[in-house]
Amino acid sequence: MKLTVRIQLMFMMFLMFVTWGSWYGQMSKYMLNQLNATGDQVGNAYTAFSIATLIAPFFVGMIADRFFSAQKVMGIINLLGAVVLYFLIKITDPAEFFWYILAYTITFTPNLALSTSIAMNQMKEPGKEFPFIRVFGTIAWIVVTNIVGFLDIGGSVEIFQISMFSSLALGIFAFFLPDTPPKTTEKPTFGQILGTDAFVLFKDRSFLIFFISSILICIPLSFYYALANPSLSASHMTNVENKMSLGQVSEVLFMLLLPFAFAKFGVKKILIIGLVAWIVRFICFGYGDGISSEWILYIAIVLHGVCYDFFFVTGQIYTDNKAGEKIKSSAQGLITLATYGIGMGIGSKLSGIVLDHYKISEGMFDYRAVWMVPATIAAVVLVLFVLFFKDNQKDIKVA
Numbered sequence: 161m162k163l164t165v166r167i168q169l170m171f172m173m174f175l176m177f178v179t180w181g182s183w184y185g186q187m188s189k190y191m192l193n194q195l196n197a198t199g200d201q202v203g204n205a206y207t208a209f210s211i212a213t214l215i216a217p218f219f220v221g222m223i224a225d226r227f228f229s230a231q232k233v234m235g236i237i238n239l240l241g242a243v244v245l246y247f248l249i250k251i252t253d254p255a256e257f258f259w260y261i262l263a264y265t266i267t268f269t270p271n272l273a274l275s276t277s278i279a280m281n282q283m284k285e286p287g288k289e290f291p292f293i294r295v296f297g298t299i300a301w302i303v304v305t306n307i308v309g310f311l312d313i314g315g316s317v318e319i320f321q322i323s324m325f326s327s328l329a330l331g332i333f334a335f336f337l338p339d340t341p342p343k344t345t346e347k348p349t350f351g352q353i354l355g356t357d358a359f360v361l362f363k364d365r366s367f368l369i370f371f372i373s374s375i376l377i378c379i380p381l382s383f384y385y386a387l388a389n390p391s392l393s394a395s396h397m398t399n400v401e402n403k404m405s406l407g408q409v410s411e412v413l414f415m416l417l418l419p420f421a422f423a424k425f426g427v428k429k430i431l432i433i434g435l436v437a438w439i440v441r442f443i444c445f446g447y448g449d450g451i452s453s454e455w456i457l458y459i460a461i462v463l464h465g466v467c468y469d470f471f472f473v474t475g476q477i478y479t480d481n482k483a484g485e486k487i488k489s490s491a492q493g494l495i496t497l498a499t500y501g502i503g504m505g506i507g508s509k510l511s512g513i514v515l516d517h518y519k520i521s522e523g524m525f526d527y528r529a530v531w532m533v534p535a536t537i538a539a540v541v542l543v544l545f546v547l548f549f550k551d552n553q554k555d556i557k558v559a
Contacts, residue, residue: 161282161289165338169279172337173297175330176271179238181301182322184209185404186314187261189390192523193315197254199519203512205254205261206386210505212265214497216273230281230340234274238331241267245324249317268327281340298412302405309401314389358483358491367482369548370431374475374495375503376541380438380534382507384464387515388445391527397450397457406458410465418469418477427478428549434471435545437463438538446531472499507534 183190187205191197197205241264248260276290283289304322308314362368392400421430441463448456476495483491514533518526 161284165282166293168337169282169293170296171333172275172278172330173293174300175326175333176275177297177300178304179241179271179323179326179330180268181304182308182326183319185305185385185389186308186319186401188386189315189393190317190319191254191257192390194317195252195254195257197257198512199515199517199525200509200512201254201258202386202515203509204258206382206508206511207505208258208262209265209269210501210508211262212269213504214501215266216269227342229342230274230277231334231337234271234278234337235331235334237267237270238327238334240331242324242328242331245320245327249320249324271330278337278340282338295412298408302408305401305405305408309399309403309405312399314401315393358494361479361482361491364482366549367479369545370475370478371495371498373431373435373541373545373549374472374499376544377435377438377471377538378499378503379507379510380442380538382504383442383511383514383531383534385504386508386511387527387530391445391531392450392457394525394527395448395450395457397454403458404461407461407464410462411468412465414465414469415473418473421470422474422477427474430470430474431478431549432542432546434467434469434474435538435542437466437470439535439542441467442531442535442538446528446535 188202191202191205195201244260244264244267248257248264251257251260279290279293308319308322311318313319362371388404389400392404397403418430425433441460444456444460444463448454448460450457479491479495510533514530515525518529520526
């Protein structure tokens with residue numbers, strides 16, 4: 161790959177994750193502080209992302225893959241996204257806000273598939289080359305959340321203004337990316353888009369248990385994305401966004417440890433470590449305090465790398481190896497729809513209901529009780545997984 165192309169792809173990932181990271185973890189605080197939203201309305205707003213995740217494969221599969229070059233589709237949807245954000249920042253009604261964030265996320269979520277397609281189309285060895293390109297997305301998330309933290313705008317409309325300008329920049333820049341023509345002129349089937357070709361994997365009981373566990377663990381994952389920021393702020397922690405970015409730093413470090421973990425422990429033990437880490441993390445969120453025991457909250461933040469990499473990234477690798485070349489894409493598509501679409505959709509809605517249930521007064525919530533709910537869910541998933549998952553491969557290859 162030419163150096164100029166490599167730089168283009170890195171910048172594409174950087175802009176895309178700046179656009180996403182500027183608002184995603186902070187939206188709940190913005191809605192609670194500026195829109196006086198209820199917990200249910202906050203949960204609904206995060207559910208919008210899951211709805212968009214369910215819609216995106218049909219958009220990419222039915223339109224982008226058949227009729228237009230991927231980089232042109234990326235350019236158009238990001239320009240549209242910037243327009244939607246221009247109107248979104250003017251909204252003051254939390255109920256109306258849902259429809260605007262839904263419209264925006266529908267324009268954003270196809271980026272996740274399109275960016276991968278554009279990048280891999282330029283690579284001879286994607287397994288070796290793609291991680292170096294993708295890591296610039298994580299770097300972007302760290303950079304933009306630190307900017308938000310230093311400027312102390314996590315609960316302000318500026319988070320969407322940053323996203324609007326970066327979406328505009330990505331929309332223009334996308335037209336100059338390497339050409340990625342349509343993959344096929346044939347109309348994909350409904351089953352191919354949903355990944356139903358991978359249903360054959362459910363004959364393996366361990367994979368079926370992993371699949372169910374992946375959906376269920378996304379429910380507590382949604383609690384983290386939706387409620388961590390306002391919870392930490394309520395605990396009197398300062399510079400919350402800056403400190404939460406340590407979670408992404410941890411993600412990079414534990415990603416590098418995965419190949420050694422596979423050789424040492426095998427897939428079952430790694431997945432169990434990931435589930436245990438989720439339980440410990442939520443307990444730390446519940447019992448830490450930004451004044452007297454901030455170190456407990458730091459543990460919760462830094463555990464993000466173990467939680468995410470040792471379960472979700474490990475799960476993607478496990479799925480890839482289980483599926484084989486023939487149904488690899490279908491299997492990954494099925495896991496993505498099930499986790500980010502169904503699991504996180506349920507979790508986002510539930511997190512808002514739980515937040516309202518433990519409301520103390522206007523703007524005040526019993527976050528300790530709130531965090532015990534995802535901790536309990538994660539504990540149930542752990543028991544299910546330990547009892548019924550038997551596979552423990554150690555020879556899985558990690559690029």
